[in-house]
Amino acid sequence: MILCPYKKCGNINWHFREVVYEHLIVDGFIRVYKKWIFHGECTSSRTSSTINPTYPDTTYHHYGEQPFLPDFIASNDCNIGGNVFTETGTSAPDEEPNEEAAKFYNLLNEMNEELYEGSKYSKLSFCIHLFHLKCLGGWTGNSFTMLLEFLREMFSFAKIPQSCQDMKRLIKDFGLGYDKIHSCPNDYMLYWGDQKNQQSFHVCGKSRWMNSNTEDVNTDEGGAQLRKKPIKALRYFPLILRLQRLFMSSKTAESMRWHNDQHIDDGLLKHPADSLAWKSFDSKFPSFASDPRNVRLGLAADDFNLFKIMSTSYSTWPAVFVPYNFPPWICMKQSSFILSMIIPEEKGLRNDIDIYLQPLIEELKQLWSGVETYDVFRNENFNLRETLLWTINDFPAYANLSSWSTKGRYVCPCCAAQTCSK
Secondary structure (H helix, E strand, C coil), X not given: XXXXXXXXXXXXXXXXXXXXXXXXXXXXXXXXXXXXXXXXXXXXXXXXXXCCCCCCCHHHHHHCCCCCCCHHHHHCCEEECCEEECCCCCCCCCCCCCHHHHHHHHHHHHHCCECCCCCXXXXXXXXXXXXXXXXXXXXXXXXXXXXXXXXXHHCCCCCCCCCHHHXXXXXXXXXXXXXXXXXXXXXXXXXXXXXXXXXXXXXXXXXXXXXXXXXXXXXXXXXXXXXXXXXXXXXXXXXXXXXXXXXXXXXXXXXXXHHHHCCCCCCCCCCHHHCHHXXXXXXXXXXXXXXXXXXXXXXXXXXXXXXXXXXXXXEXXXXXXXXXXXXXXXXXXXHHCEEXXXXXXXXXXXXXXXXXXXXXXXXXXHHHHCEEEEECCCCEEEEECEEEEEEECCHHHHHHHHCCCCCCCCCCCCCHHHCCCC
């Protein structure tokens, strides 16, 4: 697939060549697209800090986003005057990826092989597409395994995983999995950390299992093993792995520096980097601000009715991170959001949400200290740090997250005792 220079696609959308050909027959190229920097032609400018598009800014405002450079341009160096320079104009260090990154790239190379000889799909794209269909269709694990077995019999020459468990293991190895953490039905504790193996909470006496009179693993009449089900479980998506993946792709690794390399401070509020909160944080923590790759996040959390029925009291709490290092036309796109956790709750969490935030807080503390990460854009390992700038909630959710009553007296967390009760 290639970026489409059709004027409505604006070098943003990727299409097959046949589709691009049809688009160009209908309406033609973008008129101001003279130098094909999005199709392999390298810029000759030395002084420019970035490779900018040749058409005006109004195009971005119309389409709502700016196109990326092709992966082979963004990840490779340009040989200018006999010296090797990156797009930022600085010498590129040549450092081997750390152990975690090397494992990821090896897995990626292995999975990028053809599904079979002459196939237009790789083994990775086939697995992800098929697993996506499983999730959308609500297939059970057994039915999915039977489908894979049938496909392996029909297409014995294709490299198809053997079972649903193999597929899940593959996706988890890419850092896209989640941890299932059991919790007390009364929201008193998580069975996590030192309390991971506890069977019940000593205060309320409630068991973590739906059937507390059986062992951890039962055996039915046919000899098959039956695993016990927890009464309540938190789905937690590790944040560190997902942030590290942003720097393992040449496209996103370059965009994570946008707020420093390409953002223009003209006194207008166009990006969170223009806000007083951002600038105040930079002045208070200059060591953090010295590396533009350090991540700034916003946390959006609120409950919603999963079944869209007002008569049903069951609610779910998702917590979603927004990475603000990206340009404004990318950071607020749904594909850029990072799901952190899904908290199930029947009656509303209220102040008990702090119980479920423990794994997240632990990871945020670890990220503040720094974790070793490989930056493919600069070919070097660096210490990745992160800060949570703010939370995004309505007032009832704000009350739960801050443990501050947002009704009655002292309703405003900022004014506190100065709040006018009338």
